[in-house]
Amino acid sequence: MKLIIARISHETNTFSPLKTPISSFSPAWGAQAKVAAEGSATAMGAFLDFAKTRDAIVATPVFATAYPSGIVCDDAFEQMANAVILAVQGGCDGILLDLHGAMVTESYDDGEGELLDRLRRLAPSVPIGVALDLHANISRRLVANADIVIGFRTYPHVDMYETGERVARLFARLLDGESHVRNTFCHIPLLASTLCMDTRTPGAMKRALDAAREMERKDKILAVSVFGGFPLADIPDAGMSVVVVSESVPVGEAAAEAIAREIWAARASLIYEEESLITSIQRALSLPFSKGPVLLLDHGDNCMSGGTCDTMHVLKKALEMGTTSVLAGPIADPQAVAFMATAGVTWHLIMRMPIQSFQRVAPALNLITGT
Numbered sequence: 427m428k429l430i431i432a433r434i435s436h437e438t439n440t441f442s443p444l445k446t447p448i449s450s451f452s453p454a455w456g457a458q459a460k461v462a463a464e465g466s467a468t469a470m471g472a473f474l475d476f477a478k479t480r481d482a483i484v485a486t487p488v489f490a491t492a493y494p495s496g497i498v499c500d501d502a503f504e505q506m507a508n509a510v511i512l513a514v515q516g517g518c519d520g521i522l523l524d525l526h527g528a529m530v531t532e533s534y535d536d537g538e539g540e541l542l543d544r545l546r547r548l549a550p551s552v553p554i555g556v557a558l559d560l561h562a563n564i565s566r567r568l569v570a571n572a573d574i575v576i577g578f579r580t581y582p583h584v585d586m587y588e589t590g591e592r593v594a595r596l597f598a599r600l601l602d603g604e605s606h607v608r609n610t611f612c613h614i615p616l617l618a619s620t621l622c623m624d625t626r627t628p629g630a631m632k633r634a635l636d637a638a639r640e641m642e643r644k645d646k647i648l649a650v651s652v653f654g655g656f657p658l659a660d661i662p663d664a665g666m667s668v669v670v671v672s673e674s675v676p677v678g679e680a681a682a683e684a685i686a687r688e689i690w691a692a693r694a695s696l697i698y699e700e701e702s703l704i705t706s707i708q709r710a711l712s713l714p715f716s717k718g719p720v721l722l723l724d725h726g727d728n729c730m731s732g733g734t735c736d737t738m739h740v741l742k743k744a745l746e747m748g749t750t751s752v753l754a755g756p757i758a759d760p761q762a763v764a765f766m767a768t769a770g771v772t773w774h775l776i777m778r779m780p781i782q783s784f785q786r787v788a789p790a791l792n793l794i795t796g797t
């Protein structure tokens with residue numbers, strides 16, 4: 427038995443002005459991809475462990491992950507997609523992919539859907555299992571061109587490997603000849619805020635995930651995934667969705683719609699109501715200094731959501747309103763950083779800090795020196 431196992435992962439913020447080249451993925455190819463994935467807390471790590479239990483021959487065309495950022499350059503996508511296509515052209519009995527689900531390229535709004543469409547056309551009878559991030563923007567094309575689609579259950583994400591295991595468990599049934607496993611899907615026209623998707627605290631997202639676990643106990647239902655979607659993507663498929671892997675299309679569709687309706691009914695709680703910047707800074711100023719540093723986070727420029735980390739609105743307003751002892755960062759603006767380094771601005775700010783404050787923020791200093 428031969429399995430093709432690969433990872434291509436990117437969450438694309440289409441509002442970023444910076445494109446994402448292949449170098450941002452630090453891709454490992456072929457044997458090096460296997461080395462990179464083995465033992466990692468990724469779905470691909472779980473896929474490789476599964477392959478061992480089957481004594482399968484494994485081809486690992488690519489292991490590639492970029493931090494969230496702007497639209498993926500066409501040549502980057504083609505290099506990674508072609509690596510997988512070439513491996514499948516060599517023949518295989520199954521394909522296991524560790525994808526994100528929110529990749530937008532220069533030519534395709536739905537990078538994963540495009541990749542899976544190409545693979546399905548190339549190898550129509552080969553089973554395809556896919557693990558996705560909870561923030562995937564699921565398209566009908568993606569779901570239609572894979573046999574098993576399962577997403578993370580946690581945010582913050584701590585179950586990447588376990589998601590791979592869940593995909594592999596169902597994938598084993600396909601390899602053993604079961605042919606009645608089907609994906610069904612319900613898109614919810616709702617751009618929920620990622621700030622409302624914490625799965626550790628009570629709320630609509632946790633309730634939906636609990637309902638999904640409950641649904642999985644029902645007859646013919648094999649896996650239920652709730653996707654929060656990634657709202658910083660100006661594409662038709664952006665938003666929440668539910669994907670059900672089942673042994674019956676009508677049963678799967680009914681399950682997906684039932685959970686989607688619950689989410690829709692709770693939609694008001696999935697919108698983040700933020701206070702004004704001035705109110706936030708006033709609140710920060712009113713806190714006693716002895717309680718420790720106050721963090722003012724500009725979520726609109728969140729580097730882990732593809733923000734460019736070069737907006738100064740929060741810092742500017744904070745300084746205007748009289749804050750002192752300010753440490754700002756990360757700042758990913760080469761010209762600004764070079765200017766500050768020349769001017770000694772960073773050290774000037776640090777030297778003005780009371781020593782106990784400096785000690786608290788010292789571990790974060792690499793954020794500045796590293797950008």
Ligand SMILES: [Zn+2]
Pocket residue numbers: 559560561583
């Ligand atoms: Zn995510």
